[in-house]
Amino acid sequence: MRVGRYPTAKNDEEDEIVHWSGPIMQHPLTSAPEPKRRFLPSRHEARMVVKFVRAMRAGKMRRPSEIARDAKQEEILYQYDVWENHEPKTREDMTKSERARDIMKVPAPKPPLPNHAESYNPPAEYLPDEKEEKEWKELDPEERATSYLPAKHSALRHVPLYENFVKERFERCLDLYLAVRVRKDQTKIDPEDLVPKLPTPRELRPFPTDIVNSFGPLPYRARSISVHPQGQWLLSGSDDGYVRLWEIDSGYEQCTWNLGMFVEKVDGSAPPVTIVEWCPKDETYAFAASIGNTLIIVSAASAMGLTESDTDPMIGGVNGKPDEKVKEKMEDMGIRWEERNLGDGEDENKENGVRESNNGEDLRLEDKSSMILIRHGKLLKHLAWHRKGDYLACAGKDGSGGGVYIHRLSHRSSQSPFKKRSALVQAVKFHPTRPFFIVATMHHVRVYNLALQQLVKTLRPGVSWISSIDVHPSGDHILVTSYDRRVCWFDLDLSARPYKTIRNHEKAVRVGKFHPRLPLFADAADDGSSHVFHGTVYDDLTKNALIVPLRKLERCSKIVDSLGVLDIAWHPRLPWLFTSGADGTIHLLTDCSQG
Amino acid sequence: MGREKKKGTSGNVKAFISREKALKKLQLSLQEFRRLCILKGIYPRDPRKKFEGSDKTYYLRKDIDFLAHERLIGTIRQQNSHRKKVVKARSKRRIDILKRLALSAPKTRLDHLVLERYPNFVDAIRELDDPLCIVALFANLPADHNVGIAPERVSRCQCLLREFHNYVAHTNSLRRVFVSIKGYYFQADIMGESVTWITPHRFSQILPADVDYSVMLTFLELYECIMSFVNFRLYTSQNLAYPPKILRPADAKALELSSLVVEKTAKSDVDRRQGQGDGDKDEPNQLPAETVKIAEKLAMEAKNEEDDDDYEFDDEAPGNDPDMADGDESSSQAGRSGVFNGKSVVLGREVPYAELEFCLRAAGAEKVSREDDLTDTENRLSGYTHWIIDRPKVSGNRDMSLEYVQPQYVFDSINAGLLLPPSLYTPGAPLPPHLSPFVSEEDDGGYRPWFKDIIERIKAGDTSVVEEAAAVVYTEEAAKYDKTGDRKKKRTSEENNRRNEAVKDSQEVHNSSAANTKEVVDKDLEMEIENSSHDTAEETVAKELDNRIDDGSAQGADKKDEEPEDDEDEEGEEEKISKSNSERMDKEGRDMATLMLSRKKMRQYQKHKRMEDHKLATRDKLTQKRKRLEAARAEREANKAKRKRQ
Structure with missing residues (x-):
């Protein structure tokens, strides 16, 4: 190797090997004798042999050949009938634990079966058009409705490999062992079955369906309207402080009252007329209007060409006077009565220094009206007449809270029924048949018995801000509307919770009112629409009221500053509905449907 | 006041256990736990109160207790210690030990799991879809060492699937087939249960990288076992021998079902049960005529070509007596039914x-x-x-x-x-x-x-x-294939613009055909061109379009004619209007009635309504597309007829 040669077959290796190259020594390196153990069989090995033998006898150790044989036998493991001698257990035979697991077992749902679109040659209408294809491709794979894009292959040989096959099977595997299984009862319901079976609106005619007449438009919001109990005259109060009288049949503006001149101006303009309402006695022609902090009762008879004495005993006739105690209290409350009669009206006004703006003008028709002004310390929000027309309730508020006052016209006296300053009172109402007084705060409606002076009932509509209330002419039902888009019907005999809550509007519901005679009611909302309902009340106590939505009267008002319809009023006898809107127009709606 | 309740003794806390705690309790790693869950069929649940946080997975505590008694856990531990021994021996390069260890590796037997999961045979059939799909998938996958798909497993899957197919074919229980773009769906009716499975198109499958094959292989392990048991039971219930014998020569030619020999066992099912031990070695094997013929033929061919040793049957040759087979033919055919009967x-x-x-x-x-x-x-x-x-x-x-x-x-x-x-x-x-x-x-x-x-x-x-x-x-x-036709299709829906369109269209076609004479034109047109030798393609197109324009104007005239008639029917119209009005009112009333639903009902209503609407939208979309296609077709046919007339 050192000389660079390499061995071949011819070389004799024996010649090359050198066995010992050093000098041969004469004496051994150690003189120790060979130990005995070198001549004895190993005890350790003997022990191991015994161990193996024992293991083999016990069957713990198998020879490799045996192991191989067993392994081969195990190849055909599963070829016998497992179910052969197995009796399935019934629930009764199971142990408690088995039963619990059996009950909780949820079999894996089967994957949906393929539909026509998955075919290799689907009907042409199942193929996506360009737009659908683009949409599908742009979507995230997880958001796609189908995992594949339908495609048409003209022959079976053209069908390519489906690339996601392995992936889809893998996902199914994942679903099988990782997905939470929940048993869900999916009942197949026809949605129409859920809708209560109600009589069709056609059977419940007449009800207002279309706008037939309009009053206005005025350049100001028409805040409030009221129809005279005889059904010929319509009053509207608007933002400019005027109250207007319309003849319903002709749509003619009979006269106007500038009530703004009796109150202090706010920011240089008259405060709005918040509520205007006719006295409910139909032989009188007096109305009450609230403007700013003043409640004004006006006798409209003279303006309409009638003699006041015949028709308005209310304003002129004083049957009694408040005694000293009451007067004191009235002063405490900051209530002041002022009268402005036909004859002396002008002087008074001059005294008050309010008429300056009207100087130089002729005395107009409306100025001849006699009036009663009741001044309050608070800004008035709401007012309501008692059915006999003698009492008048109003609710107001100021910085320190709300207050409710009841005025008696024949005595020219006022009182505050509640000792405590109540929270913000939204609306007040006299019960039509019983001596009840109904007060709506922001969240609750409370019914008081005035005769017994106690709380009868508290209604909880569950709304966040009540906007108005109305009492059914029968006196057993109350309609509550709220700014959070709900209309609640209360049956006073049932419970303190609404009998029905209707969520029908998209914006705040301003007002809801019952028709005085017919089984109708309507609401109005800021979305510019008013909905008409049929509401039958049965004398039978076991039968609940039947409420049927009849018609959505859209576009009753344009939406101005996100305000829509502000007030509605029913005609006293006919199914006529008046709406007043933020756009200053008052509409009359009647039944125009045919067939 | 009663006694204060002890914590964790009732309610969700007692009924459920989080995965983390379950692992701790069972002393298993997550992988081992998952494997066990797959094999035992245990899946997460949804407790109403997620007491350990909503990001946790919860299992039924009873399930976990049940897992704790599983003998597979013992096997898993044995396997773990065995693996350690192997690693040790390998690192010491002790080949002898490695050899011994290789032979004594503890194996997982899944028999008891099948019985536990499916106490009845029918239960197994009811949930056979997934096993079949996975087995069919692996039968078509390439063996891949990297992801752990051994070739033996692939061939085992092929075998199992073929055996199952053979059973379905033998009993004529195939009910539905569907060729989808994904693969072939089959649905068979087995013991009153419909079993559906999908096999991929026969291509070399791509193994995606983002798939955890160990999970799939664990599933496969169980499913192989289930399929094997099910096949055995299915075959024996038909008095057939299992496993069926494989004809080597036919198998070599990939003749699929034709390479399986379906043998009848002499003993009936009940008899076989009584004398269980010697069931396999029983002779008497009857082959369906056709299989025998093929087998014979192939055997003959093989003999002619080569030595016959390799082409014997897999096991000891069964008595494939031709006489016996012939005798059986009538009976085996009699039971057969199906659309291709006798074909x-x-x-x-x-x-x-x-x-x-x-x-x-x-x-x-x-x-x-x-x-x-x-x-x-x-x-x-x-x-x-x-x-x-x-x-x-x-x-x-x-x-x-x-x-x-x-x-x-x-x-x-x-x-x-x-x-x-x-x-x-x-x-x-x-x-x-x-x-x-x-x-x-x-x-x-x-x-x-x-x-x-x-x-x-x-x-x-x-x-x-x-x-x-x-x-x-x-x-x-x-x-x-007709591009211009496609464009037309869209337009036919807008009947008002029909005339304008036709004019536009004609311009377009003129332009396009002038620019590119080779453009694929309507097949019929081509024929037309061939027929009329003196007409150039352009002229034909123009003619056709002129015709269409005429057509459109004629239709317009028709419409005009119809108008006066309408006046006569005015009264009827009025009635119609009032009727439609009242219908509208009724519909409106129904819509309005939904306002009276309570909030819960309303939600339910909206959900169902959405579903309903979706369905209707699908239907409408399809109908519309169909209509468009029909319209295009009708137009083509009309044109064709017109051209023929000319």
Whole structure:
């Protein structure tokens, strides 16, 4: 190797090997004798042999050949009938634990079966058009409705490999062992079955369906309207402080009252007329209007060409006077009565220094009206007449809270029924048949018995801000509307919770009112629409009221500053509905449907 | 006041356990736990209160207690310690120990799990879908060392799937077939349960990288076991020997079901149960005639070519006595039913053999042969009734005694339950749509593809629809190649602009045909061009369009004529209006009535309404598309007729 040669077959290796190259020594390196153990069989090995033998006898150790044989036998493991001698257990035979697991077992749902679109040659209408294809491709794979894009292959040989096959099977595997299984009862319901079976609106005619007449438009919001109990005259109060009288049949503006001149101006303009309402006695022609902090009762008879004495005993006739105690209290409350009669009206006004703006003008028709002004310390929000027309309730508020006052016209006296300053009172109402007084705060409606002076009932509509209330002419039902888009019907005999809550509007519901005679009611909302309902009340106590939505009267008002319809009023006898809107127009709606 | 309740003794906390705690309790790693869950069929649950946080996975505590008693946990521990020994021996390079260890590796037996999960055989059948799909997938996967797919497992899967297919074919229990773009769906009726599975198209599958194959292999481990047991039970319930013998020569030729020998065991099921031990060695094996014939033939061929040793049966040769087989023929055929009953089919080289053979056999076909296996004698095609071909043209001479059809013919016929007219499936011709047999009446919002009606009418014995169907298919297919036609299709929907369009269209076509004379023009037009030698292509197009314009104006005139008639019917109109008004009011009333729903009901209503609306939208969309197609077709046909007249 050192000389660079390499061995071949011819070389004799024996010649090359050198066995010992050093000098041969004469004496051994150690003189120790060979130990005995070198001549004895190993005890350790003997022990191991015994161990193996024992293991083999016990069957713990198998020879490799045996192991191989067993392994081969195990190849055909599963070829016998497992179910052969197995009796399935019934629930009764199971142990408690088995039963619990059996009950909780949820079999894996089967994957949906393929539909026509998955075919290799689907009907042409199942193929996506360009737009659908683009949409599908742009979507995230997880958001796609189908995992594949339908495609048409003209022959079976053209069908390519489906690339996601392995992936889809893998996902199914994942679903099988990782997905939470929940048993869900999916009942197949026809949605129409859920809708209560109600009589069709056609059977419940007449009800207002279309706008037939309009009053206005005025350049100001028409805040409030009221129809005279005889059904010929319509009053509207608007933002400019005027109250207007319309003849319903002709749509003619009979006269106007500038009530703004009796109150202090706010920011240089008259405060709005918040509520205007006719006295409910139909032989009188007096109305009450609230403007700013003043409640004004006006006798409209003279303006309409009638003699006041015949028709308005209310304003002129004083049957009694408040005694000293009451007067004191009235002063405490900051209530002041002022009268402005036909004859002396002008002087008074001059005294008050309010008429300056009207100087130089002729005395107009409306100025001849006699009036009663009741001044309050608070800004008035709401007012309501008692059915006999003698009492008048109003609710107001100021910085320190709300207050409710009841005025008696024949005595020219006022009182505050509640000792405590109540929270913000939204609306007040006299019960039509019983001596009840109904007060709506922001969240609750409370019914008081005035005769017994106690709380009868508290209604909880569950709304966040009540906007108005109305009492059914029968006196057993109350309609509550709220700014959070709900209309609640209360049956006073049932419970303190609404009998029905209707969520029908998209914006705040301003007002809801019952028709005085017919089984109708309507609401109005800021979305510019008013909905008409049929509401039958049965004398039978076991039968609940039947409420049927009849018609959505859209576009009753344009939406101005996100305000829509502000007030509605029913005609006293006919199914006529008046709406007043933020756009200053008052509409009359009647039944125009045919067939 | 009662006694204060102890914490964790009732409610969700007691009934459920989080995965983390379960792992701690079972002393298992996450992987081992997952494997156990797969094998035992334990899945997470949804407790109402997620007491350890909403990001945790919860299991039933009872399930985990049940897992704790699983003997597989012992096996897993043994395997773990065995693995350690192997690692140690390997690092010490102790080959002898390694050899010994390799032989004594603890194995997982899953018998008891199958019994536990499916106490009844029917339970196993009911949940056979997933096992079948996975086994079918792995039967078509390439063996891959990197992801752990061993070749033996692939061949085992192939074997199991083939055995199952063989059973389905033998009992004629295949009910539905569907060729989807994903693969072949099969649905069989086994012991009153319908079992559906999908096999991929026969291509070399791509193994995606983002798939955890160990999970799939664990599933496969269980599913192999289940399939094996199920196959055994299915075969023995039919008094057939399991495993079926494999004919080596046929198997070598990948003859799928034809390479399996279905042997009848002499003893009935009950007898076999009594004398269990010697069941396997029992002789008496009867072969269905046809299999025997093939076997014989192949054996003969093999003998001629080579030594016969390799071509013996897998195990000891069964007594394949031809006489016995002949005697059995009538009985085995008598039980057979199916649309291809008594038919013999030749499969072209280009058609998927395995699937078609399975379908045809399951549909009762007497003989299924491959084109290549036909002996080259003169009357080689005698006895055959169909030739399944998937080529544009029949190559060579057509044998007039045979029906040449495309593969879809087989699938559609099986789904329809009768042999459809072969004229719809002639080679090279456009095919009618292949519809899914799994679609119920309510699916797609109740939309029915037109071909479904055609099939219904053919079923009712109305053969006149065949021509109509063929015409529809042909024109639709032709319209696909027809670009201008496509553009027209969209426009026909807007009838008002019809005239304008036609003018525009004509301009466009003029332009385009002038610019590119080679553009693919309507097939019919081409024919026309061929016929009329003196007309240039451009002129023909122009003519056609002129015709259409005339057509449009004529229609407009028609409309004008109709108008005065309307006046006469005014009273009727009024009635109609009032009727429609009242209908509208009723509908409005129904809409309004939904306002009276409570909030809960309203939510329910909206949910169902959305579903309903979605269904209707699907139906409307499909109907609209169909209408558009129909309109385009009608237009084409009208044009064609007009041109013929000229």
